[in-house]
Amino acid sequence: MKFRFPSVMLSAIAVGLFAVAPARAADSYKIDPVHATAIFRISHLGSSFVYGRFDDVGGTFTVDEQKPDDVSLDVTIKADSVDTNNAARDKHLKSADFFSANEFPTLTFKSTAVKSDGDKKYDVTGDLTIHGVTQSVTAKVDFVGTFDGTSMKMGVRAGYEAHLTIKRSDFGMDKLVGLVGDEVQLTVSLEGVRQ
């Protein structure tokens, strides 16, 4: 008779191993697109704000609880996933008037310096590339928390939320400025799975 090791026992051993494993120096996390969100807010006619989102967010980040200043973020957003709940406006946003999504398929952010200001809050400076233009920007980033879902086959998860305000004209996207605001507020919420 062939012996089959019960899967419950395997899970228990795995959980036990993780529970006693020493904390790693810097853990790398792959962004889970299903639980990552990028939204933006922009003024419309100076009288209201329109919100939009990008439906395809990916990349990696690190978490280092020992050396918080060593964290890094590398986020990639697909330009043609822009969604403002209006097909005509989305087409216009993807066109050469704005993102030129076929020519510049991604928006990217790569951190270059991190300053921790305590309480799991960071000022993350990095290179933001939109529409083929790269600018150094500083985002306010909160470390949200971690979740050990190993026993549920969800892996170890952690997340950040970043807030950033940019001027779209700095990235060569200045169409309709005045009617539609120049200043864009971005909020990016990231959940990653430890690799």
Add this chain to the structure above:
Amino acid sequence: MLTPTDLLFGIVVPFALSALILSIAWRPWRRTGAMPALWGGPVASGLAFVSTFAVLQGPRHVLAPASAILWLFYIGLGFTLLGVIDALFRLPQVIRGTVVFVAAGAAAALLLRFNFANQTWDALHGAVWLGGIAAVAVIWWASFEQAATGGAITGPLAMGAFSGVSGLIVALLVEQTTGQALGAMAIAFIVAIALVAWSRRASVERGTAMVLAGVGACALAGEYFISSLPIQYILLIAVAPLTLWIGRIPAIRRRRPWLRVVIQMVVLLIPLGIAAGMAVVQAKNDATMGSDPYMSLA
């Protein structure tokens, strides 16, 4: 949505600029003496496109442009220069066609080179596309040129309808600025229609068709590859100039000039009208919250 700047630099300025250039070149009030200068057509249509495009795109016209679409500024200037040379020097037809092919292929390569950088195209794929765009430019040039030589008013009417409908479709469906620049060309042709009708000696032969074919082929190729203008609109626009050859059919060529013009315009407007109608319906469907997403809540 058109702003006062759009109206000023998309309509008023190209109208005034074209009227000034064509009046100087053609002197439509003169009934005798030297024939009207042919450089007026390429200069007026080319500068209408370039000036509108430059102003509405903003001050970003540096070499090399940061964004592919900005190459249209230089492409417009280049074809305007070629059009003037074509108007001033009587070159053999084969050389003129070769110039259009080479210039359109080179211009399209500058405009669409991001497809190589993004690895969307390999060398063979790119060569086929660029060769195809250049071939379309030659076919358009030959079609408009023969229409312009076949009847003075036919040229500006056909070119105006073609550039106007192309601009409308581009502006409605994908990108406003290039659409407005093509529309500015149409305004130059409207001025040309009025002055040709007045002068009876003026013409858009030689040069003007080169500007429209080169700029039009590059602009529409750009809208397809950069802004994803659906292919069915490109195809309908692309076949439209071919219909102008109907004026060469003996049964139609023998008709009275005004009837020949009417027949050519009606046939030309069939594919252009279908494309324009489809674009209007598509734009209305896309804007589910109103005719203009930027004004839908206003």
